[in-house]
Amino acid sequence: MPPSPLDILQSVFGYTQFRGPQQAIVDQLIEGGDALVLMPTGGGKSLCYQIPALVRQGTGIVVSPLIALMQDQVDALREAGVSAAYLNSSLRAEDQREVERRLLAGELNLLYVAPERLLTSRFLGLLESTEVALFAIDEAHCVSQWGHDFRPEYRELAVLHQRFPQIPRIALTATADQRTRDEIVERLALQDARQFVSSFDRPNIRYQVGLRHNARRQLMEFLERHRGETGIVYALSRRKVDETATWLMEAGIEALPYHAGLDAATRNANQRRFLREDGVVMVATVAFGMGIDKPDVRFVAHLDLPRSMEGYYQETGRAGRDGLPSDAWMIYGLSDVVTMSQMIAQSESADERKRVERQKLEAQLAYAETTQCRRELLLAAFGESFHGPCGHCDNCIEPPKTWDATVPAQKALSAVYRSGQRFGSGHVISILRGEDSTRMSDLGHDRLSTFGIGADMDEKQWRSVFRQLLAMGLLEADAEGFGTLRLSKASREVLVGNRPVRLREDATPARATRKRRRDSQLVTGGSLGVEAYEQPLWDELRKLRTQLAKQHGVPPYVIFHDATLLAMLRALPSNEAELSSISGVGEAKLKRYGRDFLAVINASE
Numbered sequence: 001m002p003p004s005p006l007d008i009l010q011s012v013f014g015y016t017q018f019r020g021p022q023q024a025i026v027d028q029l030i031e032g033g034d035a036l037v038l039m040p041t042g043g044g045k046s047l048c049y050q051i052p053a054l055v056r057q058g059t060g061i062v063v064s065p066l067i068a069l070m071q072d073q074v075d076a077l078r079e080a081g082v083s084a085a086y087l088n089s090s091l092r093a094e095d096q097r098e099v100e101r102r103l104l105a106g107e108l109n110l111l112y113v114a115p116e117r118l119l120t121s122r123f124l125g126l127l128e129s130t131e132v133a134l135f136a137i138d139e140a141h142c143v144s145q146w147g148h149d150f151r152p153e154y155r156e157l158a159v160l161h162q163r164f165p166q167i168p169r170i171a172l173t174a175t176a177d178q179r180t181r182d183e184i185v186e187r188l189a190l191q192d193a194r195q196f197v198s199s200f201d202r203p204n205i206r207y208q209v210g211l212r213h214n215a216r217r218q219l220m221e222f223l224e225r226h227r228g229e230t231g232i233v234y235a236l237s238r239r240k241v242d243e244t245a246t247w248l249m250e251a252g253i254e255a256l257p258y259h260a261g262l263d264a265a266t267r268n269a270n271q272r273r274f275l276r277e278d279g280v281v282m283v284a285t286v287a288f289g290m291g292i293d294k295p296d297v298r299f300v301a302h303l304d305l306p307r308s309m310e311g312y313y314q315e316t317g318r319a320g321r322d323g324l325p326s327d328a329w330m331i332y333g334l335s336d337v338v339t340m341s342q343m344i345a346q347s348e349s350a351d352e353r354k355r356v357e358r359q360k361l362e363a364q365l366a367y368a369e370t371t372q373c374r375r376e377l378l379l380a381a382f383g384e385s386f387h388g389p390c391g392h393c394d395n396c397i398e399p400p401k402t403w404d405a406t407v408p409a410q411k412a413l414s415a416v417y418r419s420g421q422r423f424g425s426g427h428v429i430s431i432l433r434g435e436d437s438t439r440m441s442d443l444g445h446d447r448l449s450t451f452g453i454g455a456d457m458d459e460k461q462w463r464s465v466f467r468q469l470l471a472m473g474l475l476e477a478d479a480e481g482f483g484t485l486r487l488s489k490a491s492r493e494v495l496v497g498n499r500p501v502r503l504r505e506d507a508t509p510a511r512a513t514r515k516r517r518r519d520s521q522l523v524t525g526g527s528l529g530v531e532a533y534e535q536p537l538w539d540e541l542r543k544l545r546t547q548l549a550k551q552h553g554v555p556p557y558v559i560f561h562d563a564t565l566l567a568m569l570r571a572l573p574s575n576e577a578e579l580s581s582i583s584g585v586g587e588a589k590l591k592r593y594g595r596d597f598l599a600v601i602n603a604s605e
Helices: 005-011 022-030 045-055 067-079 093-104 121-128 152-163 178-187 215-224 238-250 264-276 309-316 334-346 351-369 374-380 406-418 425-433 438-443 459-471 491-495 532-552 562-571 576-580 587-604
Strands: 035-038 059-063 084-087 110-113 132-137 169-173 194-197 205-211 231-234 255-258 281-284 299-302 326-332 402-404 475-477 485-487 502-504
Touching: 005 022, 005 045, 022 035, 022 045, 022 194, 035 045, 035 178, 045 059, 045 132, 045 169, 067 084, 067 110, 067 264, 067 587, 084 093, 093 121, 121 152, 132 152, 152 178, 169 178, 205 374, 215 238, 215 299, 215 326, 238 255, 238 281, 255 264, 264 281, 299 309, 309 351, 309 374, 334 351, 334 459, 334 475, 351 374, 351 459, 406 425, 406 459, 406 475, 406 485, 406 491, 425 459, 459 475, 459 502, 532 562, 532 587, 576 587
Parallel strands: 035 169, 035 194, 059 110, 059 132, 084 110, 132 169, 205 326, 231 281, 231 299, 255 281, 299 326
Antiparallel strands: 402 502, 475 485
C-alpha cells in the first residue's frame, strides 16, 4: 500500500501539515482529476504535483520553461531523497540517453522537461512507452498572448489531453487575471478541470512606493536596510542596469547585471551566482526572474514604473517565497509614463493589444499614486476583494496627506485644451507659469487665457498635478507616443465643476546625511528580526549551510531555507528528535545534515 500524502509531506519534505488548498489539490490529482491552480509565489505550488507523483504509479512529467528552474527543482528533490531528473540542452548527449533509459525503466518519480522537447514526436513516443503518473504544466500563464511571458509553444500543450486523455493534468501559475485564466482553460483544454484559486495576498511583503528625486541616494538608503541580503533591483533599460550594477559594486555591494544584451555565458554565470550565493543583488531588466525558485530573496526594488500590475505582482512576488518579512520598494516619475506610452505605441503589436497594454499601464500608475491601502488595488487587479487598512504598506503605516486640487486641476485641463492637446506636460506647465520664450510667442501661446494663471505654483508642484491627473484618468497620454497630453471623457466633469479633485501631497525628500551606519549595525538577518545576541549563531548556521551547499553542488537554500534556520535559531534543538520537529527538516536531510547543524547549535551554548 503506497504511503499517504501526509506521510510523504512529513517524511520527505519535513512539513507537518498542508497549507490552504494543497490537500484538496493533491487529492484531486491522485484520484485522476485535472486541476487549474492559481496560487501566489511561495504558496507551495510544487508540492501540489510532487506529492501526487510520489503516490501514483509511474513518472510525473513536469513542463517547465526554464533550464535554471528545472535544475533547482531537481537539486531540491534529490536532496530530499526523491528520484528526479531533467531533460534539456544543458545535458550532454550521453547524459540525455541515460535519463531516457531511467524513464523507460520506471526509475524516476519526476522528470522535468521544456515544452519544446516535450512536443517533439520522439519524446511523445517515449511517453507512450512508459507509465506516466501525471502531467504538470508550470508557469501556465505563458500560454496567454495577453500576458508578459507569452510562449507560443505553450499553446500546443493541449496535445497532452488529446494523446493521453486518461492521465491527470495540473496547470499552475502565480500570476493570472481573469482574461489570462480564461485563455489557460481554453488553450489547454481544461474546461472540465477543477479550479483552485487561492488568495493572491502576500502578507509578509511590505509595499512601499515613492517619487524618484535622487535615484541613487534613494536606492542606497533602501539597501542599507538589507545589507548582506539577497535581492533584485529592476530597471527599465539595459544601460541603466549596467550603470546601476557598476555603481553598486563600487559602493561595496555584491551586485551583478542581467539583461538580454549580455551574452548567454555571462547571463548564465550571473544567474548561477545569484542562485548559489548568499547576499548577491541582481540588477536586471524584466528578462530576469521567471521561474526563479530562490526562497530567501529579501527585497525587490523597482527603479522605474512597471508596465502592468500583473508584471509588478510577479516581479515583487519573487521576494519572500519562504514567508519571512520582505520588501517591495519602488520609485517612479512622470517620465516613466511617457516612456512606457511611447514603447507601447511604437511596438508592432496589434491595435487591440496596444489598447490593453495602455489600460494596464494606467492601472499601474493609479496604484503608484493611490492614497488607499495598496493591497486593495493590487488584489483588485486579480478580481480579489480586500478591505484595508492592511497595516503593512506605506499608505497604511503612514497615511499620505491630501489637498483640494480642484482649481489647479481645472487650470491644468484648460491649458491642455486651449493649447490644442498637442503638447507634453513640460510645455503646458510653462504656459501655466507664464514663462516667456521665443517658442511660446511663435506658437501664440503667450496670448492664451491660461497663460500665467498658475504662476503661484512651481514646476515641481505642477508636475505632481499632471502625474496624478494621468493616474486618475482625467488626462491621457497620446496613443502615438510623442508624450503629448489630451483630455479624457472624465475631464469635462472637472472643468464644469461637477467633480472635486483631491490629490496627495508629495512627500518632501529627506535631507542627505553624511553620517554612515557603523559596521556593527549592518547585520545580516536584520530584516528577519535576528537580535544582536543571536547574531553569532545565525552567522554560524549560514556559514555551515554555505559550506555544505558547496560540497553538494547545490544552492544554499536547497540545504535549508532561511525559515528553517530561523526556527533552529529560536528552538535550539539539542538532539535529532527535536531537530526533526522543525519545519523543513525531512528524513533524508536529517540523516545527511542533522549532526552538523546540531554540533554548531550545541557549540554555541
